[in-house]
Amino acid sequence: MPSDPTRFALPPAALRLRLDREALAHNWRMLDGWSGTATAGAAVKADAYGMGATVVVPELTRAGCRNWFVAHWGEAAVLLPHVPAEQIAVLHGPLNDADVAFALESGVRPVLNSLEQARRWYAAGGGVCHVMVDTGINRLGLAMGDLGDPVLQALTIDCCISHLASADEDVPQNAQQLDRFGQVRQQVPAQRYSLANSAGIMLGDAYHADLTRPGLALYGGIARAEMAGAIRQVAYPEAAVLQVRRIEAGEGVGYNATFIAPRPMRAGVIALGYADGYMRCWSGKGGLSWRGARIPVLGRISMDLTIVALDDVPGCGEGDWLTVDYDPVSAAAISGLSQYELFTLLGRRFFRQS
Ligand SMILES: *Cc1c(COP(=O)(O)O)cnc(C)c1O
DSSP: OOOGGSOOOOOSSSEEEEEHHHHHHHHHHHHHTTTTSSSSSSEEEEHTTOOOHHHHHHHHHHHTTTOOOEEHHHHHHHHHTTTGGGGEETTTTSHHHHHHHHHHOOOOEEESSSSSHHHHHHHHTEEEEEEESSSOOSSSSSGGGGGOHHHHEEEEEEEEOOOOSSSSSSHHHHHHHHHHHHHHHSSSSSSSSOOOOOOHHHOOOGGTEEEEEEOOOGGGGOGGGGGGGSSSOEEEEEEEEEEEEEOOOEEEESGGOOOOSSSSSSEEEEEEEESGGGOOGGGOOOEEEEETTTEEEEEHOOOSSSEEOTTTTTTOOOEEEEOOOOOHHHHHHOOOHHHHHHHTTTTTTTTEEE
């Protein structure tokens, strides 16, 4: 007989993502301040980069944020109970009539990425929209050559945006895109203009226009070295010790015995694996901590489990919580993953406080 799980008290998860909400709000205020006369919005696509959009959006609303960028229409729906629809921009744009209908009914604003999308929106009665122009990343957006099309003059455009390809580097492409964006501003009539992501904010006033669109740095990522020390870590993954075991000298640990105990060891098995985004690249390399003491990963990461050395923390036992080393810059250097990947990989089994 099937039964109704809501009848039982679900026990707390052995895996949780602690968010430093003060750090999150602080990071937005820093980015808003660095944006000069422009205001900072927030890229909250991919569930606010894995942090949990339903936690992040109310927190950033309290900090003063009023502009939200998501990729998918479904992500906009998640935000609707929390913010006014007209503050939400869907970057992927309206691909078909169902997308247009959702936008018109909900009031969420599409980012139009092609003349086809612009015509589709205009034909449906349109209303206020955003437009993306490609100034050199060759990803989404109208081509520079499309800008003379009369449909663009007929639209009611709130924000005209473009996206920088290499703002995290000092390369000529940044100035080239800025120059093209200047041409865009001459040709596309809009209430507001927006160019900079997190890294782009650090390129200076010329890049700020009216609205900036930070994502990574909100969540503690160091998009450019200038941010170090000012942007604070937000995400602290924590996992509980499920079991403590003694391993004899010469025994293998985990799949394929890639670690052999050089001496008798005290090991802990924790509720964290690659299905949670703690990928196999952390095998033999990852680190955690308990009450300030360092705890290394032993051997391979499994799907749901990781084995760690508890020799130096005799007081740490079953049910105790370990914090994963997740400082974005050093975690990226050790794992080979980008800071973006480190955040967005954090899986659905993490309990996220609402
Ligand atoms: C993801 C995204 C952003 C945010 O970029 P970060 O590098 O995370 O700050 C801004 N604009 C667009 C169009 C994006 O796709």
